[in-house]
Amino acid sequence: MSQIYNPAQPSDKVDNALHADYGTSYARIKPEGVDTTHGAILYLENITVSFDGFKALNNLNLDISVGELRCIIGPNGAGKTTMMDVITGKTRPSAGTAFFGQSIDLTKLTEYDIAHAGIGRKFQRPTVFEQHTVFENLELAMKMGKRLTVRTTLFSRLSSEQVDKIDACLRLIRLNGNERRLAGLLSHGQKQWLEIGMLLMQEPQLLLLDEPVAGMSDAETARTAELLNELRGKHSIMVVEHDMGFVAEIAQEGKVTVLHEGSVLAAGKMSEVQADERVIEVYLGR
Ligand SMILES: Nc1ncnc2c1ncn2[C@@H]1O[C@H](COP(=O)(O)OP(=O)(O)OP(=O)(O)O)[C@@H](O)[C@H]1O
Structure with a gap:
């Protein structure tokens, strides 16, 4: 049985309360292969990205603790997407350091290697396999996360533990009851949840979500907030x-x-940044 990470307790203790949330199969494992002994999963230090002399990122410093849910806000063009591009290896910084845990230098890895090291990214537009069912999408994501080839993925049988894991994920992303539907027939919000589920099936150590509620209805947005609150700490x-x-x-x-x-x-805290005059001036007051 994998261990779950729980920031409120010594890192290698299993938290049964978290298990109880939505079954034992879907539960975050403690980061493996990433050295988080100092408590941070991501360190960005003095990152600068220049496009023809224009600094999209300018001496950016930011770190994220293990188990943290960090929100990033800011006006258009502030550099939010560029920061995610640096973390995922899509863009190389011209200066600065980016570490995943203590020892994985993100500036030296390819996008592929970064994804396999455990950083999952969800872009604004959902990208699911539309011709496959919801269940198959989760199954494919889980198996591909284990670096199986597509051929092996399609033909290998699921263990009962794997089926349980998919079922738990279906409940988490509010798609239980829809598992036999083609993904292409889902609403925009449901596709976004499915893609989050697909990322979770790959057990990322760090999950990057770019505008997850863009284009969602109010009800879908509220459900997405619930979903993320359930992921908090895991x-x-x-x-x-x-x-x-x-x-x-x-x-x-x-x-x-x-x-x-x-x-x-x-x-x-949100209340603090909302009251900050500089933030009101450049963003919230607009
Ligand atoms: N490939 C590029 N070439 C030139 N300039 C770029 C490139 N990518 C981004 N920029 C510029 O860098 C700045 C930061 O862009 P970025 O997309 O990171 O901002 P953002 O905070 O994500 O904005 P939004 O909220 O609109 O998505 C912008 O001025 C943008 O025009």
Whole structure:
């Protein structure tokens, strides 16, 4: 049985209360292969990204603790997507360091290696296998996370533990009852949840979500907030979002970072950044 990470307890203790949330099969394992002995899953230090002399990121410093749910806000062009691009190896910084845990230098790895090291990213637009059922999408994601080839993936049988894991994920992403539906027939919000589920099946150590509620109805947004609140403490998550109501729902008492012109303008609890004159001036007051 894998161990679950629980930030409130010594890191290698199993937290049965978390298990109870939605079954034993879907439960976050303690980061493996990533050295988090100092408590952080991600360290960005003095990151600069220049595009023809324009600094999309300018001496950016940010770190995320294991099990933290960090919200990143900021005006258009602040550098939020560029930061995610640096973390996932899509863009190389011209200066600075980016570490996954203590020892994995993200600036030296390919996008593929970073994904397999345990950083999962969800882009704004959902990308699911539309011709496959919801269940098959989760199954494929789980097996591909184990680096099986597509051929092996399609033909290998599921163990009962794997079926349980998919069932638990279906409940978590609110798609139980829809498992036999083709993914292409789901609503926009359901596709977003399915893609989050697919990432979770790969057991990422760090999950990056880029505007997860863009284009969702109010009801879907509220359900997405519930979903993320259920993931709190079980995963390390970074969420970039412009929907402030949603950010307030998921940030709770945690830290919100405000980016502006490629640097951190402010960081603190949602209530603190909302009251910060500089943040009101460049973003919230607009
Ligand atoms: N490939 C590129 N070439 C040139 N400039 C770029 C490139 N990518 C991003 N930029 C610029 O860098 C700045 C930061 O862009 P980025 O997309 O990271 O901002 P953002 O905070 O994600 O904005 P939004 O909220 O609109 O998504 C912007 O001014 C953008 O035009």
